[in-house]
Amino acid sequence: MKVLMNAGPWLPVPPDGYGGIENIVATLVPPLRELGVEVVLASVGSSTLEVDELVSVFPEGQFRQLQRPYNQVNGVVPAHQHAVVRAVRERPDIDLVHDHVEAAGLATLAALGRDDPPVLHTLHWDLHKHPELYGTFDGGGRVWVNGVSADQVSRAPEALRAHTVGHVHLATPLAEGADRRRPPDKGGHVVILGRVTPGKGQDVGARLAHRYGFDVVLAGPVGPYHSPEDLAAVSTSDNPDVAYYREKVGPYVDGERVRWLGTVRPPGRDDLVASARAVLAPLRWSEPGGTFVVEALALGTPVVGISLGCLPELVDHGRTGFLTADEEELPDLLEAAAKLDPAESMREAATRFTPAVMAARYLELYRTVLASA
Ligand code: UDP
Incomplete structure (x- = not known):
């Protein structure tokens, strides 16, 4: 299986100190590769995680541009996500996109067409106060969602919950x-x-x-x-x-x-x-x-x-x-x-909470998504 792992444009993977999403990706990828999954990482150029291939538009992390929850307005996310879509189209052997970029990023990926691989989008933060970010998101029949806790999934906007395939607790090396x-x-x-x-x-x-x-x-x-x-x-x-x-x-x-x-x-x-x-x-x-x-x-x-x-x-x-x-x-x-x-x-x-436990669980979700797609 070949997965495009999208860690977003904010920080390198692994991050230098603080970095929630980037830490999770750095924890997940090594045991996934041990399970035989090939990983193309979409991140920033300064990422050093060992992967099969790295794609990026920004050479360095754009953390200073982060404006939650409307981080899409400054254009960083769209530029990064378009590079992801392009990378997917140029690599027909990618089976699945595992996306970690909230809201606008998800909308970009939902625009993938029938011939593109399906997407598993992991929710990383508390979205119940911002249902407008997801609007009437219908996944375009291409996007499935998982949370990082059962509680998070239970409070996610309805539009997302309809596409949820489960939750995976976080792990640490x-x-x-x-x-x-x-x-x-x-x-x-x-x-x-x-x-x-x-x-x-x-x-x-x-x-x-x-x-x-x-x-x-x-x-x-x-x-x-x-x-x-x-x-x-x-x-x-x-x-x-x-x-x-x-x-x-x-x-x-x-x-x-x-x-x-x-x-x-x-x-x-x-x-x-x-x-x-x-x-x-x-x-x-x-x-x-x-x-x-x-x-x-x-x-x-x-x-x-x-x-x-x-x-x-x-x-x-x-x-x-x-x-x-x-x-x-x-x-x-x-x-x-x-x-x-x-x-x-x-x-x-x-x-x-080991990386191996988390990777085995994600592999299960990847198979669920591929079967549904
Ligand atoms: N962290 C760190 N140094 C700090 C503060 C936090 O390395 O001074 C790490 C912390 O150990 C954890 C991550 O940053 O791995 C934060 O992720 P968490 O899920 O706890 O919180 P988030 O910021 O994503 O809500």
């Missing part, structure tokens, strides 16, 4: 052999890992840290800014995450109780998470797939968070972490999580 590693030594800090944005609730974690007296480390970019120095150099910005950080999070960042490190990269990122007593997820949105959750479990760190989105599917309450609907309960649950056995989280990750 850290889960491979996690059950054979020694559980890590724990420090006293709690980590919130991810983009600094209202849905991830960094302000909630920072407020609770001061009120209840525990140490929180925030790791992740603020909009396109990857370090406190980068952000400090910007006087005005219309990026909503910059405004969120400056108004709601920054006032709590005192360098002691609450620190913001900017983007952290492996291996430092993994040491930070493994040595944490918990990863905190004070969510306000329905986290669609939560790579940070499966990474934490693989590293032997329990996850404590708000029971929204994919969290109840990934975290086994009382065994690999604790979930609640009430943010004021989070400090007590952080205490309780310190008593959980990290080996349980590592075993869970090694069973459910």
